[in-house]
Every structure is written in C-alpha cells, then in structure tokens.
Amino acid sequence: MTLTASQAPAPPGRTAPPRRRGSAPRRAWRTFSPYAYLAPFFTLFAAFGLFPLVYTAYVSLYRVELQTPGDMQWRGFGNYTALLGDEYFWLALRNTFTIGVLSTVPQLVMALGLAHLLNYRLRGRTFLRTAILLPYATSVAAATLVFAQLFGSDFGLVNYVLGVVGIDPVDWQNDTVASQIAVSSIVIWRWTGYNALIYLAGMQSIPNELYEAAAMDGASRWRQFFHVTLPGLRPTIVFTVVVSTIGATQLFGEPLLLEGQISGGISHQYQTLGLYMYEQGWGFFHLGRAAAIAWVMFLLIVVLVGVNALIARRRSRKEAGR
Amino acid sequence: MTAPIAPAAASAPAAPATPPAGDPAARRTGRPRRGASRAGRTLHAGPVAYTILILAVLVSAFPFYWTIVAASRSNADLAQVPPALLPGPNLMRNFEAVLEEADIGKALLNSLIVSGSITLGTVLCCTLAGFAFAKLRFRGRGALLAVTVGTMMIPPQLGVIPLFMLIAELGWVNQLQAVILPGLVSAFGVFFMRQYLVQSLPDELIEAARVDGASTARIFWSIVVPVARPGMAVLGLLTFMAAWNDFFWPVVALTSSEPTVQVALRQLGGGYVHDQSVIMAGTLLGTLPVLLVFGLLGRQIVGGIMQGAVKG
Amino acid sequence: MPIARAVKRAAVRLGAVALTGALLAACGGSTDDTSSDGAGGKVTITVDLFGSFGYKEAGLYAEYEKLHPGVTIKQTDTEDEADYWKSLQTRLAGGGGLADVQGIEVGRIASVTQQQADRFTDLRKYGADALKDQFAPAKWAAATGKGGEVLGLGTDVGPEAMCYRTDLFKQAGLPTDRDELAKKWATWDGYLELGKQYKAKATGKSAWLDSVGSLYSIMIGQEKERYYDASGKLIWEENPALRTAWEHSVEAAKDGLSAKLDQWSPAWNQAFAAGSFATIPCPAWMLGYIKGQAGESGKGKWDVAPLPGGAGNWGGSYLAVPKAAAHKKEAYELIKWLTAPEQQTRLFEKQGNFPSATGAIEKVAGAKDPFFSDAPIGKIFGDAAKAAPVQVLGVHDQNIAQQITNALSEVERKGTSPEKAWSNAKKGVANTIG
Incomplete structure (x- = not known):
C-alpha cells in the first residue's frame, strides 16, 4: 500500500519500508485496494451518470417510442434534420436564450451589488446572509406555484399592485414578453442570494494589500470597487456566468408549472429547450427525438462554456499586457 | 440527479490559476482570518446600504409570508380584489384537505426516505472516493479524477432518456430506488471531499498509523473519517437540500401514486385540487422541512456555499 | 477549531431532526400499511382514474366494500385526462406503479386496442364474454382488440x-x-x-x-x-x-x-x-x-x-385491468359490478354520467335532477x-x-x-x- 500526498511527490524512503514487504497476494491487494475505495462511486457513476449520457447519443439516432422502448428503428441523423426544420425547436431555442438573458443578467448584477454591501462591516451579518439565501431553500415547484399565484391575471397580487400605481393588468401567461419575465423572475428570486454569497466569498479572498494600496492612492469606494474588486472577482464571475448559463439552458420546472402546461403556454411562448425535450419524450412519447434535443443541449452547453472560457482568457491576457 | 449543488466548487477547474489568499483554514471556512484581513475592509455600512439590504431581505421573505397568507385563507378570499394580505383562519382546514386529497403525507415520507438515503449514500461514497483520490496512489488516478471533474458541469438532465429506458427495463418506474440510486452519483461530492482531505488531513498522521501497522481500512475509519467529519456534514447538508428539491428526474420516474414532495406539488399545480388555498397549503407543507433545516443550520449552509466557492 | 465544532454540532442537530422525522414517518406509515394482501382474504384494489367518474361521490365503493368484506378500494384521480394519459403511458412502459383498475377515455381506446393490447388483461379470461349483450354494440366493439380480446368494460357515454x-x-x-x-x-x-x-x-x-x-x-x-x-x-x-x-x-x-x-x-x-x-x-x-x-x-x-x-x-370511458395489476381477478369483479346496469343507473341519477349499458338507458328515462332545476x-x-x-x-x-x-x-x-x-x-x- 502506497500512501502519498496528492501534490508533492512521495519522499523515496516512504514507498517501501522493508518490514512491510509481505507476500505476493498481499502485494496484489495493496495495488488494487485503492480501487475498492473508488468502486462504489464509480459503479454508480458508470451506471447512472456516464452510461446514460453516452447512450443518449446512440438513442438519438433511432426512432424510439415510449410505448415500445424495445423497438428501435434506425433513423441516422433523421432526428436532427427533423429538428432543423422544426419551428417549435427554434422557438424553444430562442426562448431559452431570451429567458436565459432575462434571468441571468439582472440576477448576477444584483448579486454583485448585494455582495458588495454584505462585504461592509455590518450589524446582523449572519442574519442578513442567511435571509437572502432563504429562497435557495425552496424547490422550483414550490416557488413556481407561489409565483404563478402572484402573477395571476385576474386575481394576482402583482397585477393588483400595478393597478394601484395606475398600470393596466398585464397578461403574465399569454403575452410573450410578460410570460418570459414571469418565468425569469422566479429564477432571479431563487438564485440571486446564492450568487451574492459566492461573490462575497470571492471578495473576501482578494488580498487586502490591494485595497490598502488603492486607498493610499486616494481611490474612492467606487474606484476601489471597479479597480480592485471587479478584477479580483473575475474568476468567480466567469464561474457564475458559466453555471447560470448551464442552469438557464436546462430550465424546466418554472415554465412547466407556471400554468401547468407542457407546451409552455398556448403558443409555446415560454417553452424552453428543457421543457420541449420533456414534451417530445413524455408528452408525445418520441424518445428518439427527445434524445436528439438533449444532445443538442449538451453541445450548446459545451459551446457556451467554451466561448466563456475564451473570452475570459482573452480579457485577462489583454489586461496582463496592459 | 442532484444538479443544483454541483456549481459551488466547480470553479476549481475553471480558474485554477488564481489561488485565493489566506491560510487553508480561512479558505475552508470562507471567512477572513480574524484580525489580519479587516484592514482594507473596515468600511462601515451606511444607512443606504442597510436600506437596500433590508429591502433585499424583504423581497426574499415575502413569497414565504404570502404562502402562509394564501394557505390560511379560502378559495373565495383569493379571488378577491383587493387581495388579502393578512393570514386567515383556515390553515388547519387546508392542511387537512391537502393531506386528504393529495396524499402529501405519503409524499413527505417518500421525500424523507429518498433524501435521507441519498444523503447518507452520497456522503459515504464520496468520502471513500475522495480519500482515495486525495491520499492513495494508484494507476489511472489522474485520468479518473479528470473524468469525474469533467462531468461535474454536465447537467444530468441530458442523460434522462436512456436512464428512463434503463429503469423501465428494470421495472423500477414509480419505485423510490429509481430516484435514489441515480441521486447517489455526485461528482461534485467526490471533488469536494478530495479537496477537503487534501487540505485538512496531514500525511504524517497517516504515515504514523501506517508505521504502527494499521491497514488502510483501519486508517480510513479511525483517522480519515474523524478528520473529514465537518466536511461530510457540509456535503450532507447541501446534498439533502438538493435531493429534497430535485424536480426533473422524480417527475419523470415517479407518478402521483408514489410521489416525492416535488412530484406531489407538480400534481397540485396541474389541477389535481380545485382550491387554490389548498394548493398553497400543500406548497407550505412541502417547503417546511427544508425551511426547518435551514432555520437550524442556516449558518452552516451559508458557510458551506461560500467555502465551496472559494475553493476555486 | 471552532468552525469544525459548529459544523459538528450542526450535524448532530441535523441527525436528530432527520431521525425524529424518520421515526414519526415510520409510526405514521405503520398505521395504514394495509395495501398488500393480508391474512383472511383482505385485498386492497387500487383504482386510478381521471376527470370525474363519480363512483366515490355516489357511494358505490362504500357499497362494494360492504358487499365484499375484506375488500378495500383506494382511488387516485387526475383531473386533466391529458396528464393522466401521459402518466399511464409512462407506467405502462416501465411496468411499475399501475393500479389494478385504470380508466381509459374513449378517445384513447383505439390506441389501447391497436397498440397496447398486450399490456392489458383480456377480460374474456374471467368470463367477460357473457357481458356483451349488456352494452350498446358500438361501445363494446370499440374496446375489442384485433383478436377479439375484451380489453375494457364500458362505463359511460357522453x-x-x-x-x-x-x-x-x-x-x-x-x-x-x-x-x-x-x-x-x-x-x-x-x-x-x-x-x-x-x-x-x-x-x-x-x-x-x-x-x-x-x-x-x-x-x-x-x-x-x-x-x-x-x-x-x-x-x-x-x-x-x-x-x-x-x-x-x-x-x-x-x-x-x-x-x-x-x-x-x-x-x-x-x-x-x-x-x-x-x-x-x-x-x-x-x-x-x-x-x-x-x-x-x-x-x-x-x-x-x-x-x-x-x-x-x-367522451365516455372504459375501465381496464393492466396485465401488471396485482389483483386482476378482484379488479375484474369490481369493474364488472361497477359497469353493471344497476350501478350505471344509480351513477347517472347521482352524478349524471350517462350509462352505456342498454338496460340502464331505459331505466333512467324518467330521471330528473333538482340541481338542474x-x-x-x-x-x-x-x-x-x-x-x-x-x-x-x-x-x-x-x-x-x-x-x-x-x-x-x-x-x-x-x-x-x-x-x-x-x-x-x-x-x-x-x-x-x-
């Protein structure tokens, strides 16, 4: 059995102390026992993590119906070419994009602001942090059911408040933009506090010397924020953007439960890719087509993450060269 | 299938080039080391800052308050203009109704079984694997770790079709193990425990036990687990909350006759019950357990999230 | 390490909460744990329906339970038929979670007879042939498979x-x-x-x-x-x-x-x-x-x-027994009783679901409903x-x-x-x- 620190190479004396040489079977066990520690995780991982992911690509090349999953007919790229000509797919892609932007941008900007405030010396620091994280404790389903009530067209609180201010009732279900705002607001509510804490953690790991130096140069709070905090946070920001993008790509529960409709509104006006995949698979029972959508989502995520990483690297190189 | 917790520590591979400041202990907790780090941040919050923060707290809390209001009223109250803003007298009646009509009781029990099993299993599997990755040397370690970390960012939703075909093949549709077993797979957890053990378990400790002739299994139970316990607790907390709130996969794999809380809520939202105040009572019941955990352990959850974040 | 202690304390508290919950749940669970066959011929027949069949409201389950001591009927219901059908298909594909009796809407019956005849019990096995003359011919024919299988018994018409x-x-x-x-x-x-x-x-x-x-x-x-x-x-x-x-x-x-x-x-x-x-x-x-x-x-x-x-x-519906049902024979007896002319008559009088049994149609000819003036x-x-x-x-x-x-x-x-x-x-x- 060889123990070693993960980062530093093992000192030579440690590998094989003479008195612990042991018999051949014992030595064999020493070589293989680490795998025993990995076995539980990797068995499950292979069966329920990796296999489904890879097999999705395979399924997407067949016509498979939910009622007869054993009966697979080869379609080649038929499912993908069908998607290209499928208006609802493009609509779902567009909705995913617009809802993604509508939910991610305000969420991260507000989170950044909140983190900045939380980074001050505060009374009741713990309370404030815990309280803004509260929405994170709710499930998509619970949050959406509550927001669906608040956004009700006839009896909803939001329209009532708008009415008090003199704004006509908004049709939060059937209007394209309004319904997407409604869906986004649920996402924003649930995740802003979470991201604020991530940013806060990032801010706290920025070396103080940088602030001290900036303060000595007479930089104001705002200048400090823009010239010390933001650059220091870049890796964290990139990370949250990536994670939020992935989250937005697979948005599902919010659009499903806003009206309880699998089509994401009567004109599919807020149907996301995640929901469209579900509709194809478990609404229309076309598992093969649903798999093709899943695979497209996967590629989309890979591309988005790649683009993000690229931009991040460019920018930091540019700044390093400055 | 517990996606939402994965993000926190995933920044590690994304940004390995920027090690955070501070000693390992400070990194782990996400708090600045006492004393030393305050200098640059002694800015006291002004009234504006407090106002904005309190506003944020109110926005965070309002939907909870409103759920209680709606759950304690009647269908007719909710169809009134102006809407009611204070709690009414019907809370117990609505609880009874939703327990009767939607079998929320069974859903709560199922969720407890599912989330509890996933939490225990995940913490165990991840600690074992995390230990191996952190402290044992074996062939293919780098590759296996890379695969684990690499898939951390991939949403499990994407593998849902074959997974469904798999459980259909096994005859597991509408059975709890269909949700529990896939829920045990947490690449994030393995990575989290590995990082934790790399930082908090000195090699000398293991070395000393090894010299005393302790087997690896013995070392794991009597040295690794005690040291890892705080990390396991944080992982357990995050896993429990994520498992309780998981939506997509349970909705696919289970139905209303064997629901988790989230499946029951989806059912409630689909016109299963006609009375809106009863629906809100169900929502409240389904959220209470996590709120309870949050109330007791909010600080640790905050710490866990921030700690995961700074790991990168 | 104060932090570690706090987390440890937290873990203990969390454990206590979870344990209490599990215990409570276990206690609660043991009281209604009668869903499987017990001794003395106790059977729970599960019935899964959509919309408003009205059996419970009309007191028909209660009466059947009285007529057959030891039988308990448990009904689940989804209001929207489209949601119900999705869930039924998922369970048919996975073979799990099916009730003993499943409702089928007439708009889906062709899908059952043409595509899924192998997933439902051929009720001829239990003597359903003899019931043919009770029903309107079209109603009966629609639930008959290609090989003459009887895949469901008609409830109401619309x-x-x-x-x-x-x-x-x-x-x-x-x-x-x-x-x-x-x-x-x-x-x-x-x-x-x-x-x-x-x-x-x-x-x-x-x-x-x-x-x-x-x-x-x-x-x-x-x-x-x-x-x-x-x-x-x-x-x-x-x-x-x-x-x-x-x-x-x-x-x-x-x-x-x-x-x-x-x-x-x-x-x-x-x-x-x-x-x-x-x-x-x-x-x-x-x-x-x-x-x-x-x-x-x-x-x-x-x-x-x-x-x-x-x-x-x-609309109008059928009651069917999936092949994967746990209590096929008992389920058949139940649906035979529920769709018999006498019960269809009473259901119409109380709930309004119009009978598909020819005998019942004559019996209800004089029915009036005070709710509808x-x-x-x-x-x-x-x-x-x-x-x-x-x-x-x-x-x-x-x-x-x-x-x-x-x-x-x-x-x-x-x-x-x-x-x-x-x-x-x-x-x-x-x-x-x-």
Whole structure:
C-alpha cells in the first residue's frame, strides 16, 4: 500500500519500508485496494451518470417510442434534420436564450451589488446572509406555484399592485414578453442570494494589500470597487456566468408549472429547450427525438462554456499586457 | 440527479490559476482570518446600504409570508380584489384537505426516505472516493479524477432518456430506488471531499498509523473519517437540500401514486385540487422541512456555499 | 477549531431532526400499511382514474366494500385526462406503479386496442364474454382488440346537451325555459346569436360560454367522421364538418363570447362558482363537474336544454385491468359490478354520467335532477344518446383534438389570426404524431 500526498511527490524512503514487504497476494491487494475505495462511486457513476449520457447519443439516432422502448428503428441523423426544420425547436431555442438573458443578467448584477454591501462591516451579518439565501431553500415547484399565484391575471397580487400605481393588468401567461419575465423572475428570486454569497466569498479572498494600496492612492469606494474588486472577482464571475448559463439552458420546472402546461403556454411562448425535450419524450412519447434535443443541449452547453472560457482568457491576457 | 449543488466548487477547474489568499483554514471556512484581513475592509455600512439590504431581505421573505397568507385563507378570499394580505383562519382546514386529497403525507415520507438515503449514500461514497483520490496512489488516478471533474458541469438532465429506458427495463418506474440510486452519483461530492482531505488531513498522521501497522481500512475509519467529519456534514447538508428539491428526474420516474414532495406539488399545480388555498397549503407543507433545516443550520449552509466557492 | 465544532454540532442537530422525522414517518406509515394482501382474504384494489367518474361521490365503493368484506378500494384521480394519459403511458412502459383498475377515455381506446393490447388483461379470461349483450354494440366493439380480446368494460357515454345558468339568463333578459331555448338555438347560428344578445345585456364580467375549445369539442362530437375515416386514414384537415366546427368557434372568439378559460385549469374551476359564464356545452359527465365546482350554492341556478344542431357524443370511458395489476381477478369483479346496469343507473341519477349499458338507458328515462332545476336529464340525454352518430375512432383522436383546441385558444386569448392558428394546429398535430 502506497500512501502519498496528492501534490508533492512521495519522499523515496516512504514507498517501501522493508518490514512491510509481505507476500505476493498481499502485494496484489495493496495495488488494487485503492480501487475498492473508488468502486462504489464509480459503479454508480458508470451506471447512472456516464452510461446514460453516452447512450443518449446512440438513442438519438433511432426512432424510439415510449410505448415500445424495445423497438428501435434506425433513423441516422433523421432526428436532427427533423429538428432543423422544426419551428417549435427554434422557438424553444430562442426562448431559452431570451429567458436565459432575462434571468441571468439582472440576477448576477444584483448579486454583485448585494455582495458588495454584505462585504461592509455590518450589524446582523449572519442574519442578513442567511435571509437572502432563504429562497435557495425552496424547490422550483414550490416557488413556481407561489409565483404563478402572484402573477395571476385576474386575481394576482402583482397585477393588483400595478393597478394601484395606475398600470393596466398585464397578461403574465399569454403575452410573450410578460410570460418570459414571469418565468425569469422566479429564477432571479431563487438564485440571486446564492450568487451574492459566492461573490462575497470571492471578495473576501482578494488580498487586502490591494485595497490598502488603492486607498493610499486616494481611490474612492467606487474606484476601489471597479479597480480592485471587479478584477479580483473575475474568476468567480466567469464561474457564475458559466453555471447560470448551464442552469438557464436546462430550465424546466418554472415554465412547466407556471400554468401547468407542457407546451409552455398556448403558443409555446415560454417553452424552453428543457421543457420541449420533456414534451417530445413524455408528452408525445418520441424518445428518439427527445434524445436528439438533449444532445443538442449538451453541445450548446459545451459551446457556451467554451466561448466563456475564451473570452475570459482573452480579457485577462489583454489586461496582463496592459 | 442532484444538479443544483454541483456549481459551488466547480470553479476549481475553471480558474485554477488564481489561488485565493489566506491560510487553508480561512479558505475552508470562507471567512477572513480574524484580525489580519479587516484592514482594507473596515468600511462601515451606511444607512443606504442597510436600506437596500433590508429591502433585499424583504423581497426574499415575502413569497414565504404570502404562502402562509394564501394557505390560511379560502378559495373565495383569493379571488378577491383587493387581495388579502393578512393570514386567515383556515390553515388547519387546508392542511387537512391537502393531506386528504393529495396524499402529501405519503409524499413527505417518500421525500424523507429518498433524501435521507441519498444523503447518507452520497456522503459515504464520496468520502471513500475522495480519500482515495486525495491520499492513495494508484494507476489511472489522474485520468479518473479528470473524468469525474469533467462531468461535474454536465447537467444530468441530458442523460434522462436512456436512464428512463434503463429503469423501465428494470421495472423500477414509480419505485423510490429509481430516484435514489441515480441521486447517489455526485461528482461534485467526490471533488469536494478530495479537496477537503487534501487540505485538512496531514500525511504524517497517516504515515504514523501506517508505521504502527494499521491497514488502510483501519486508517480510513479511525483517522480519515474523524478528520473529514465537518466536511461530510457540509456535503450532507447541501446534498439533502438538493435531493429534497430535485424536480426533473422524480417527475419523470415517479407518478402521483408514489410521489416525492416535488412530484406531489407538480400534481397540485396541474389541477389535481380545485382550491387554490389548498394548493398553497400543500406548497407550505412541502417547503417546511427544508425551511426547518435551514432555520437550524442556516449558518452552516451559508458557510458551506461560500467555502465551496472559494475553493476555486 | 471552532468552525469544525459548529459544523459538528450542526450535524448532530441535523441527525436528530432527520431521525425524529424518520421515526414519526415510520409510526405514521405503520398505521395504514394495509395495501398488500393480508391474512383472511383482505385485498386492497387500487383504482386510478381521471376527470370525474363519480363512483366515490355516489357511494358505490362504500357499497362494494360492504358487499365484499375484506375488500378495500383506494382511488387516485387526475383531473386533466391529458396528464393522466401521459402518466399511464409512462407506467405502462416501465411496468411499475399501475393500479389494478385504470380508466381509459374513449378517445384513447383505439390506441389501447391497436397498440397496447398486450399490456392489458383480456377480460374474456374471467368470463367477460357473457357481458356483451349488456352494452350498446358500438361501445363494446370499440374496446375489442384485433383478436377479439375484451380489453375494457364500458362505463359511460357522453351524449351532449347545453347547460346554462337561469339566474344569469334572467338578468340579461333572455328566456329561461328550456323548450323555448331549444327552439331559439335549434342551430349553432341561433346559439351564437343569442350569445351576442347576452353579451350586450349581461352585467359584470360574465361571458356567454366558458371557452371556444369546449364549443369546438361539442360540435365535433356531432360528427360521425372526425379525424380518421373508417379505413383508418387521417382526414381531419380536409374534413368539412371539422372546418365548420372550427369556423363557428373562431366566430365565437372574435365576437368575444367566451370567458377565455382553459378547461380543467384552476381558473376554470374557480369560474363555476364566480359565474364567469352563462352556458357551458355539457356532455352528461359534465353534470358531475358542475355540481362539484359550483357547490351547494349553485343548486337550482342551473338548467339543461337540448343541444343546438342535433345530437352528439363527447367522451365516455372504459375501465381496464393492466396485465401488471396485482389483483386482476378482484379488479375484474369490481369493474364488472361497477359497469353493471344497476350501478350505471344509480351513477347517472347521482352524478349524471350517462350509462352505456342498454338496460340502464331505459331505466333512467324518467330521471330528473333538482340541481338542474328538475330538468328531465334522463330524457334529454337519452334522446341524444339514441340519435348520436357512432363515431369512427382513431389512435390519435385525443392528441389531434388537443392541438386544435389549443390553436383555438390562441385565437381566443391572443387574437392570433385564424389562418395562423390553423397552420399552428397542423404543425402541432404533425409534431405530436410524427
């Protein structure tokens, strides 16, 4: 059995102390026992993590119906070419994009602001942090059911408040933009506090010397924020953007439960890719087509993450060269 | 299938080039080391800052308050203009109704079984694997770790079709193990425990036990687990909350006759019950357990999230 | 390490909470743990239905349990049939979680006989052959598989009529007598004309009918051929009768006659009590909904008149026993009893679900319902049932109907042009069937 620190190479004396040489079977066990520690995780991982992911690509090349999953007919790229000509797919892609932007941008900007405030010396620091994280404790389903009530067209609180201010009732279900705002607001509510804490953690790991130096140069709070905090946070920001993008790509529960409709509104006006995949698979029972959508989502995520990483690297190189 | 917790520590591979400041202990907790780090941040919050923060707290809390209001009223109250803003007298009646009509009781029990099993299993599997990755040397370690970390960012939703075909093949549709077993797979957890053990378990400790002739299994139970316990607790907390709130996969794999809380809520939202105040009572019941955990352990959850974040 | 201690303490507390919860749950769970076969022939038969079958409300389960000591019946119900069907298909595919008795809507029965005959019990095994003469021939034939398998027993049929609110009619100065109304709305044009009059005079937020989707559904129910022809070919796009139903629905939407509600949605549920609409096209099974949603306070405010444009049928159901059911024999005995003429008669009298058993149809001929102002529902629905065409059924009937009503909702709620909505319907159908 060889123990070693993960980062530093093992000192030579440690590998094989003479008195612990042991018999051949014992030595064999020493070589293989680490795998025993990995076995539980990797068995499950292979069966329920990796296999489904890879097999999705395979399924997407067949016509498979939910009622007869054993009966697979080869379609080649038929499912993908069908998607290209499928208006609802493009609509779902567009909705995913617009809802993604509508939910991610305000969420991260507000989170950044909140983190900045939380980074001050505060009374009741713990309370404030815990309280803004509260929405994170709710499930998509619970949050959406509550927001669906608040956004009700006839009896909803939001329209009532708008009415008090003199704004006509908004049709939060059937209007394209309004319904997407409604869906986004649920996402924003649930995740802003979470991201604020991530940013806060990032801010706290920025070396103080940088602030001290900036303060000595007479930089104001705002200048400090823009010239010390933001650059220091870049890796964290990139990370949250990536994670939020992935989250937005697979948005599902919010659009499903806003009206309880699998089509994401009567004109599919807020149907996301995640929901469209579900509709194809478990609404229309076309598992093969649903798999093709899943695979497209996967590629989309890979591309988005790649683009993000690229931009991040460019920018930091540019700044390093400055 | 517990996606939402994965993000926190995933920044590690994304940004390995920027090690955070501070000693390992400070990194782990996400708090600045006492004393030393305050200098640059002694800015006291002004009234504006407090106002904005309190506003944020109110926005965070309002939907909870409103759920209680709606759950304690009647269908007719909710169809009134102006809407009611204070709690009414019907809370117990609505609880009874939703327990009767939607079998929320069974859903709560199922969720407890599912989330509890996933939490225990995940913490165990991840600690074992995390230990191996952190402290044992074996062939293919780098590759296996890379695969684990690499898939951390991939949403499990994407593998849902074959997974469904798999459980259909096994005859597991509408059975709890269909949700529990896939829920045990947490690449994030393995990575989290590995990082934790790399930082908090000195090699000398293991070395000393090894010299005393302790087997690896013995070392794991009597040295690794005690040291890892705080990390396991944080992982357990995050896993429990994520498992309780998981939506997509349970909705696919289970139905209303064997629901988790989230499946029951989806059912409630689909016109299963006609009375809106009863629906809100169900929502409240389904959220209470996590709120309870949050109330007791909010600080640790905050710490866990921030700690995961700074790991990168 | 104070942090570690805090987390440790937290872990202990969390453990305590979880343990308490588990214990509580275990205690709670043990009390109703009677779902499997116990000693002494105790059986729990599970019944999974959609919409409003009304067995529980009519006290039929309680009576069956009394007649068969040791039998407990447990029913689950999903209001929206589309949701129910999805869930049923998922469970059929996975073989798990199926109830002993599953309800099947008539719009899905062709899918069962043509595609899934192997997933359901052939009831001939238990002697269902002998029941054939009890049922209307068409009802029986529709649930018979290619090899003569009997895959379900008919419950109700859906003869169509028009339900309306006499109090709202009075307020708007319209006649409330059902015979007079029947004359005024002998045709659909007459019905829509009356709707315009109502709209002009009605107070508050009350519309003429609940949704144009329900108008379309009731009109298409008057046709023999709807989506498929007798040879099984899809004809819906060219079907002139379908176009007529579509155009009338579009007209109603344009004239603002509808309350724009989504049938089976929470808002639709709320609207019954709120009086948001004055008429609702009602197949017999809708009576149960109206009673349930409007509640006691609605009694006497409702009435039923014969349908504009002649007789038709919308819906009706079957009870089937999946092959994966745990108690097939017991399930068969139960559905045999529930669909027997005596029980169908009583169900109609209490809930309004119109019998598919020939013997029962004669028995209910004189039935009246006080909730609906003592309307002679036995005669109205009985006449409709006799005159209604025997419909050609197809595998995707329900899916196609759903896409069309969805497109009509776009016209109604978003002002989408009818041409665009029609092309949306075509795309939706292609997407569903594809």
